[in-house]
Amino acid sequence: MDGPILVIDRGGGRRVGEQLVDGLRRGILDGALRQGDPVPSTRALAAELGVSRSAVVAAYEQLAGEGYLEMRQGAPTRVAELDHAHAHGHERSGHHRGAARAHAPAVGVPPESVAPRIDLLPGRPSTARIDTRAWRAAWRQAAALDIPSNSPPPFGVRHLREEIADHLRHARGVACDADDVVVTAGTSEAVGLAASALTSIVGRAPVIAVEHPGYPSARRTLERRGARTAPVAVDADGLVVDALRRMPQVPDAVMVTPSHQYPLGGRLPVAARLELLEWAGSAGAVVIEDDYDSEFRHLGPPLPALASLDDGGGVVLVGSFSKVLTPWLRLGYLVLPQSQALREAIDDIRADEPCPVPGVVQDAAAALLASGAVRRHIAVTRRDYAHRRRLVLDALDGIPGAPLSGLDGGLHAVVRLPGHAASAAVVAGLAAEGIAVASLGDYSAVPGDEEPGIVFGYAGPGDTQLAEGLARIRAAILAVV
Amino acid sequence: MDGPILVIDRGGGRRVGEQLVDGLRRGILDGALRQGDPVPSTRALAAELGVSRSAVVAAYEQLAGEGYLEMRQGAPTRVAELDHAHAHGHERSGHHRGAARAHAPAVGVPPESVAPRIDLLPGRPSTARIDTRAWRAAWRQAAALDIPSNSPPPFGVRHLREEIADHLRHARGVACDADDVVVTAGTSEAVGLAASALTSIVGRAPVIAVEHPGYPSARRTLERRGARTAPVAVDADGLVVDALRRMPQVPDAVMVTPSHQYPLGGRLPVAARLELLEWAGSAGAVVIEDDYDSEFRHLGPPLPALASLDDGGGVVLVGSFSKVLTPWLRLGYLVLPQSQALREAIDDIRADEPCPVPGVVQDAAAALLASGAVRRHIAVTRRDYAHRRRLVLDALDGIPGAPLSGLDGGLHAVVRLPGHAASAAVVAGLAAEGIAVASLGDYSAVPGDEEPGIVFGYAGPGDTQLAEGLARIRAAILAVV
Numbered sequence: 001m002d003g004p005i006l007v008i009d010r011g012g013g014r015r016v017g018e019q020l021v022d023g024l025r026r027g028i029l030d031g032a033l034r035q036g037d038p039v040p041s042t043r044a045l046a047a048e049l050g051v052s053r054s055a056v057v058a059a060y061e062q063l064a065g066e067g068y069l070e071m072r073q074g075a076p077t078r079v080a081e082l083d084h085a086h087a088h089g090h091e092r093s094g095h096h097r098g099a100a101r102a103h104a105p106a107v108g109v110p111p112e113s114v115a116p117r118i119d120l121l122p123g124r125p126s127t128a129r130i131d132t133r134a135w136r137a138a139w140r141q142a143a144a145l146d147i148p149s150n151s152p153p154p155f156g157v158r159h160l161r162e163e164i165a166d167h168l169r170h171a172r173g174v175a176c177d178a179d180d181v182v183v184t185a186g187t188s189e190a191v192g193l194a195a196s197a198l199t200s201i202v203g204r205a206p207v208i209a210v211e212h213p214g215y216p217s218a219r220r221t222l223e224r225r226g227a228r229t230a231p232v233a234v235d236a237d238g239l240v241v242d243a244l245r246r247m248p249q250v251p252d253a254v255m256v257t258p259s260h261q262y263p264l265g266g267r268l269p270v271a272a273r274l275e276l277l278e279w280a281g282s283a284g285a286v287v288i289e290d291d292y293d294s295e296f297r298h299l300g301p302p303l304p305a306l307a308s309l310d311d312g313g314g315v316v317l318v319g320s321f322s323k324v325l326t327p328w329l330r331l332g333y334l335v336l337p338q339s340q341a342l343r344e345a346i347d348d349i350r351a352d353e354p355c356p357v358p359g360v361v362q363d364a365a366a367a368l369l370a371s372g373a374v375r376r377h378i379a380v381t382r383r384d385y386a387h388r389r390r391l392v393l394d395a396l397d398g399i400p401g402a403p404l405s406g407l408d409g410g411l412h413a414v415v416r417l418p419g420h421a422a423s424a425a426v427v428a429g430l431a432a433e434g435i436a437v438a439s440l441g442d443y444s445a446v447p448g449d450e451e452p453g454i455v456f457g458y459a460g461p462g463d464t465q466l467a468e469g470l471a472r473i474r475a476a477i478l479a480v481v
Numbered sequence: 482m483d484g485p486i487l488v489i490d491r492g493g494g495r496r497v498g499e500q501l502v503d504g505l506r507r508g509i510l511d512g513a514l515r516q517g518d519p520v521p522s523t524r525a526l527a528a529e530l531g532v533s534r535s536a537v538v539a540a541y542e543q544l545a546g547e548g549y550l551e552m553r554q555g556a557p558t559r560v561a562e563l564d565h566a567h568a569h570g571h572e573r574s575g576h577h578r579g580a581a582r583a584h585a586p587a588v589g590v591p592p593e594s595v596a597p598r599i600d601l602l603p604g605r606p607s608t609a610r611i612d613t614r615a616w617r618a619a620w621r622q623a624a625a626l627d628i629p630s631n632s633p634p635p636f637g638v639r640h641l642r643e644e645i646a647d648h649l650r651h652a653r654g655v656a657c658d659a660d661d662v663v664v665t666a667g668t669s670e671a672v673g674l675a676a677s678a679l680t681s682i683v684g685r686a687p688v689i690a691v692e693h694p695g696y697p698s699a700r701r702t703l704e705r706r707g708a709r710t711a712p713v714a715v716d717a718d719g720l721v722v723d724a725l726r727r728m729p730q731v732p733d734a735v736m737v738t739p740s741h742q743y744p745l746g747g748r749l750p751v752a753a754r755l756e757l758l759e760w761a762g763s764a765g766a767v768v769i770e771d772d773y774d775s776e777f778r779h780l781g782p783p784l785p786a787l788a789s790l791d792d793g794g795g796v797v798l799v800g801s802f803s804k805v806l807t808p809w810l811r812l813g814y815l816v817l818p819q820s821q822a823l824r825e826a827i828d829d830i831r832a833d834e835p836c837p838v839p840g841v842v843q844d845a846a847a848a849l850l851a852s853g854a855v856r857r858h859i860a861v862t863r864r865d866y867a868h869r870r871r872l873v874l875d876a877l878d879g880i881p882g883a884p885l886s887g888l889d890g891g892l893h894a895v896v897r898l899p900g901h902a903a904s905a906a907v908v909a910g911l912a913a914e915g916i917a918v919a920s921l922g923d924y925s926a927v928p929g930d931e932e933p934g935i936v937f938g939y940a941g942p943g944d945t946q947l948a949e950g951l952a953r954i955r956a957a958i959l960a961v962v
Contacts, residue, residue: 075821127630139624139841143617149608149941151667151808185666185837186632192834196705217833224677224830226707327632328840340556349705352698353673356666356837359809360620360845460630 020059038076117434122412124460134373142363154350156183157362163369195225197345206252213443231445238266253286259294265406293410395470401481411459422480423452501540519557598915603893605941615854623844635831637664638843644850676706678826687733694924712926719747734767740775746887774891876951882962892940903961904933
């Protein structure tokens with residue numbers, strides 16, 4: 001670049017940050033800052049303009065959010081290739097349970113529309129109605145306790161384990177004991193812990209059957225902990241138990257989402273549940289039951305958790321407060337069967353890698369659960385989500401060639417689409433309008449066997465945003481069917 | 482068992498819990514409950530005696546604490562073998578960085594003395610002087626913020642990363658940028674994350690050189706994440722850099738504690754640091770610098786961190802607030818070099834397994850750091866620990882045949898002992914007196930090459946307890962040298 005990019009006017013009353021953002025944006029649109037080129041380092045630009053470095057950082061961040069700049073950790077910040085810019089949606093969407101992490105907007109879209117305005121990626125609950133008085137009181141209570149000089153106990157703080165057992169009895173009908181509960185940093189840590197425990201028990205890389213399509217993050221987490229995963233087909237009812245029997249190698253474990261198959265939404269019927277348990281018993285396999293959103297059941301009675309049907313002692317229940325409260329809390333749990341091998345393996349791991357949930361968080365969560373605020377919040381959000389689910393049905397049900405499904409429970413829905421081109425066009429078109437949804441193909445556990453469609457969450461945004469998002473989803477679908 | 486074990490007297494004014502504990506203890510001492518036998522389930526005993534189950538649970542827990550019962554998760558609770566009872570010290574000592582997790586008290590000791598009264602296992606700081614006003618204010622501040630509905634950002638909340646960079650500049654002289662900081666759930670999560678990232682970069686099980694003797698939990702954590710570890714010798718100055726060159730296979734990484742070798746206490750001289758970096762540069766190896774207690778330097782100036790000497794970009798600094806504040810907080814960090822491969826690998830992992838540190842904790846920690854309370858706490862505890870270190874020297878320095886070392890920095894010390902029998906007798910004898918110390922042999926990374934000696938922390942207990950502990954350590958040592 002020759003000459004200054006912009007000049008800061010200190011007399012004109014406009015804030016420095018605003019001037020920075022406007023000047024840089026203009027420079028990019030003018031071509032003074034060329035697409036794909038690195039921008040000056042924040043240090044250099046701050047020095048050149050005589051402004052604080054943090055003002056430059058903030059300006060870059062805003063422009064990255066607007067899609068003008070591309071920030072990749074570890075790489076210099078660059079001017080985005082505006083014609084085929086990628087929205088690197090991490091700070092916004094790094095959280096979702098789904099797969100798609102960045103969506104390529106359509107060609108020629110003005111950059112203003114690149115940053116997702118309406119985040120419909122699955123996995124986000126509504127936090128707007130959390131009882132903030134109870135929330136603050138719980139933290140205040142926890143912060144007032146003595147500060148121990150050790151790590152939290154390996155399986156978690158006792159009174160939290162009791163409250164979680166209680167919560168599972170009430171919200172989920174799972175009869176378990178505090179002794180059976182292991183506190184975890186959300187579902188992903190629970191899944192990793194289970195995989196590490198299995199690896200240590202079988203003394204080699206365990207083979208873990210996973211649903212196809214299924215939760216890709218969990219699959220990769222299992223693999224990162226030394227397991228090999230093997231896909232098992234899913235139908236409208238969830239996992240196909242017969243497919244487990246046909247596997248060339250008997251797996252050491254199967255990870256399953258019986259309450260609300262992720263992402264397709266099937267609910268495993270009781271007969272299939274019993275069949276699955278029978279298979280597991282005879283195969284000597286552990287069942288990892290991922291019960292990620294079963295607190296929210298909209299249609300049909302909740303079915304008993306596998307863990308509560310099991311008398312062979314091979315079901316590990318995995319759950320979290322990510323949907324019930326917020327993934328911001330990073331709080332989940334494992335409920336262990338009466339398997340001494342699993343307990344000892346987890347005990348050994350946690351002796352090396354202490355329970356990662358901070359003691360204060362455990363104390364605060366226990367206080368919040370004990371206050372009844374969580375139970376009330378579930379009741380309130382259940383109504384909210386039922387209403388939003390209605391909005392989804394009103395907007396998207398019955399479009400020929402684009403069947404809507406997955407809405408019996410949980411916080412997300414699936415629309416199947418006729419072909420991959422249609423699917424890609426819908427995802428990209430919505431992204432270009434600032435609406436983030438996931439692509440169903442990203443959930444495939446078998447490369448080359450991707451189903452066309454979209455997956456989206458409907459719990460996170462407010463009603464107005466959701467209504468707009470749904471209208472745009474409808475329009476995008478109608479354009480391709 | 483025939484007949485009731487005990488009868489609860491509801492008229493006598495004594496609390497049910499007390500009667501339960503006394504009755505059961507008497508039953509064990511009388512032989513009515515036989516050593517090694519399982520006790521009745523809490524449910525059964527509660528029903529039999531007509532008391533609440535939680536009262537029975539509490540009584541069993543107290544008796545386990547006293548050493549009369551053995552509780553193992555997943556196994557029935559049993560009457561301890563009192564003649565060679567094991568204190569399963571998990572709830573107390575599952576946290577420590579060290580190896581030894583259970584200590585066998587000497588034969589014939591009355592069970593009352595089995596539960597550790599004085600915990601001198603390494604890894605425990607003092608929390609008595611944490612500024613509780615600042616602590617509570619920080620949590621209050623964090624709890625008052627809006628509750629996001631997503632996970633924390635992959636590398637952590639921005640303002641915490643800034644405060645950590647700032648902390649490292651002040652407390653450690655490490656010049657780093659917020660962009661370089663990854664927030665972790667303590668050291669163990671950081672080590673696991675680094676190992677997973679290396680595995681994904683090299684595309685196979687990475688070979689990671691580890692110190693021998695060294696930190697056994699970290700070694701196992703690396704292995705659990707798919708790495709193979711290879712021992713490298715340590716001398717009085719820390720890691721022997723030459724030994725790295727002699728390794729049959731060039732490792733992909735080396736994990737090292739240059740500031741205060743764990744457990745031996747050596748401090749890697751600057752020349753060796755530069756040599757290590759040169760070796761790493763030419764071998765293309767990553768250096769994982771575990772800087773676990775360098776904020777506390779008692780003798781000699783602090784040496785620059787490897788991360789600050791490095792210009793090749795291959796040092797990952799790992800640290801935590803476990804010593805500076807408390808391991809109860811489960812808060813640590815990685816500082817990344819300018820290696821895009823590492824950043825991208827960690828970014829990918831964190832997209833599947835979100836940053837496990839709850840957002841509220843990140844906000845509270847940032848507030849606490851910003852308040853200056855952490856810096857003041859380090860200054861205060863530095864003086865406290867220097868005083869306690871003096872007590873250690875006064876009690877244990879200069880015993881012939883039992884050299885004391887490791888006291889230049891940090892919060893723990895080592896006493897070498899003449900032979901394994903002497904070492905085992907000291908550890909067991911102290912355990913029998915209710916004093917928990919670790920065995921140096923447990924830190925060996927080479928089976929069969931264990932050094933006799935003990936490792937103990939001096940930061941956790943108060944002065945009076947420490948003085949008693951040290952007097953008993955001295956007596957135990959004098960009995961074997």
